[in-house]
Amino acid sequence: MDTLPLFPLGSVLLPGGDLPLHVFEARYRKLVQDLLNEELPDRRFGVVAIRQGWEVGEDNVDSMYDVGCTAIMDNVRQLAGDRYDVTARGERRFRLLQIDNESAPYLLAHVQWLPDATPEPDNPARRERLTAAAWDAHERYHSSGLRGSTRRTPDPGTDPADLSYGLADDCVLSVEDRQDLLAETDPMVRLRNLRRLLLREAQFLRELRAVPAPLAEFAQQPSPN
Structure with a gap:
């Protein structure tokens, strides 16, 4: 079981997909700063989609789909007011196991990696x-x-x-x-x-x-x- 900083969104990130973000909420500004300062390894964070009927940003694990995708932060442009324009790229899937909303200003998630199943004999x-x-x-x-x-x-x-x-x-x-x-x-x-x-x-x-x-x-x- 590994731990990832978590960024809930109203959309789904797929492996290999591009993710543009405009970050202005305080806790996610802190997340970007920690990624830039390498306090979090490899500029990696987890993205999970919010279920319909819940507001984006809900900390409850039930508000989120249980399968997400990691993102590697690529380009960052700092704007006025400590806001950021960020681009990232989807990497690998994980299954969400537990939310930690106490150890950091932003959400942390305990996750299990979710590789593809072993394929059948090649056809x-x-x-x-x-x-x-x-x-x-x-x-x-x-x-x-x-x-x-x-x-x-x-x-x-x-x-x-x-x-x-x-x-x-x-x-x-x-x-x-x-x-x-x-x-x-x-x-x-x-x-x-x-x-x-x-x-x-x-x-x-x-x-x-x-x-x-x-x-x-x-x-x-x-x-x-």
């Missing part, structure tokens, strides 16, 4: 079919008029274990859908689920000229950072 033909189908769904999604996050589209040679994250980060998906992808530990299932999500979104756009959002999203509170 190159199956892997190639799933990879090609996921790329095809991604192309249909964008050809339907939906533009994603403007983040980098993954290289065609990306390993299937990471491809689903890269393709998902280039698309607009709900918090729930992104969380499901983050929590899935079978790479092939994750890739198949992403294909299903992208085909669904593309069909919504073709038929309705809009992508429906879950009703719960209208109750989501904005991030304080």
